[in-house]
Amino acid sequence: MRWIFSPTDVWQAEDWPTLSLVGLPDALADALAFCQAWYRGQAEFDLQTSGSTGQPKTIRLARELMEHSARSTLQALGLGKGGCALLCLNTNYIGGRMMLVRAMMADMDLYWLPPVGNPVALLQTHFPKSPPFALVALVPLQAEAIVHTAAYRQYTDNWQHILIGGAAVSPSLTQSLQQLHAAVYATYGMTETISHIALQRLNGTAADETFVTLPGIEIKCDHRGALAIKGAVTQHEWIQTNDWVTLHPPKGFRWLGRLDNIINSGGVKVPAEKVERAISLVLADMGLPYLFFVAGLPHPQLGQQVCLIIESPPWDEAQTARFWHLINHQALLGKYETPKQLYFSPKFVQTASAKIQRRQTLLAMGLIADAPAT
Numbered sequence: 001m002r003w004i005f006s007p008t009d010v011w012q013a014e015d016w017p018t019l020s021l022v023g024l025p026d027a028l029a030d031a032l033a034f035c036q037a038w039y040r041g042q043a044e045f046d047l048q049t050s051g052s053t054g055q056p057k058t059i060r061l062a063r064e065l066m067e068h069s070a071r072s073t074l075q076a077l078g079l080g081k082g083g084c085a086l087l088c089l090n091t092n093y094i095g096g097r098m099m100l101v102r103a104m105m106a107d108m109d110l111y112w113l114p115p116v117g118n119p120v121a122l123l124q125t126h127f128p129k130s131p132p133f134a135l136v137a138l139v140p141l142q143a144e145a146i147v148h149t150a151a152y153r154q155y156t157d158n159w160q161h162i163l164i165g166g167a168a169v170s171p172s173l174t175q176s177l178q179q180l181h182a183a184v185y186a187t188y189g190m191t192e193t194i195s196h197i198a199l200q201r202l203n204g205t206a207a208d209e210t211f212v213t214l215p216g217i218e219i220k221c222d223h224r225g226a227l228a229i230k231g232a233v234t235q236h237e238w239i240q241t242n243d244w245v246t247l248h249p250p251k252g253f254r255w256l257g258r259l260d261n262i263i264n265s266g267g268v269k270v271p272a273e274k275v276e277r278a279i280s281l282v283l284a285d286m287g288l289p290y291l292f293f294v295a296g297l298p299h300p301q302l303g304q305q306v307c308l309i310i311e312s313p314p315w316d317e318a319q320t321a322r323f324w325h326l327i328n329h330q331a332l333l334g335k336y337e338t339p340k341q342l343y344f345s346p347k348f349v350q351t352a353s354a355k356i357q358r359r360q361t362l363l364a365m366g367l368i369a370d371a372p373a374t
Helices: 026-039 063-077 094-105 119-126 140-147 171-177 272-286 317-330 358-365
Strands: 003-006 009-011 044-048 058-062 084-087 109-112 135-138 161-164 183-190 195-201 211-213 218-221 226-230 239-248 252-258 262-265 268-271 292-299 303-311 341-345
Touching: 026 094, 044 063, 044 094, 058 063, 063 094, 063 195, 084 094, 094 109, 094 135, 094 195, 119 140, 135 140, 140 161, 140 171, 171 272, 218 239, 252 272, 262 292, 262 303, 268 272, 272 292, 272 303, 272 317, 292 358, 303 358, 341 358
Parallel strands: 003 109, 084 109, 084 135, 135 161, 161 183, 303 341
Antiparallel strands: 003 009, 044 058, 183 195, 195 211, 211 252, 218 226, 226 239, 239 252, 262 268, 292 303
């Protein structure tokens, strides 16, 4: 295994386990420190959850469970020993951390980039042509940036597998991903399940409408329709999630959204994620690649009403009129699902892994009040 930081910074396998971390960028030093501990045989590792749906917390993960997770992914993708991988995620979180484990277990050459918004733009500054990556992991924001980069195909045509996780993949991004030669998968998982436990093929003739669980994973739903997971990575104990799904036996499920994000508007339950999927298509038609989310804000008669929150300067009248025209013309949403108000924020509150913190953003905008102390 080799670490490749740039064309001139290549560390052979026999060198990097004892490499001095002094003077290295913090993100690179953190990643190497984990790998050095791994090669010393450390049995347990602490990792912080992202905090996108609650307060961040520290979880202790056993080495053998991390190994099992890595083997499951490599087996599902048909990856053996050798090849190379691109790491451009924050390794203080489970997605980036498990890319390190997969690369070490498969003896892959590991190309490291800092977790920037557009990895291809950074590759272009270092390499005249992208190496033939067997495995690449991205968050949706990075994937979106890549497919809107000029000449991105010369850097992605020799990629083999792309994993996209950390947030839902929008329909508009899914459409753009059809241009990629690599097999692209959305991932479903969390820190507690040691990265993903299911994959959904997004492009090509093998594209699927559902997530398919990895070998050895069992799933079921509770009375609310919320997913529960059991497998070796959960130490064969059921983990209950708050994710609303429909099961597609024997191994599949369709993700509908978070139960936390259900909006009760006049007694009608509206899944925020359903509205967001429709909005993503409208914004794509408008050529506006903005961050956004849908929230239920207080309403005196309805209890809550559906509102659209956009990370953007306020739109002019023409943009606003075109948005409402497309919403009504495409007829993707029902009466209670259609946003009633638009709100604009110069900057969303995000976690360190670039996940939008919805409640914190609404608080910062003054659209909701914090709960009183008890």
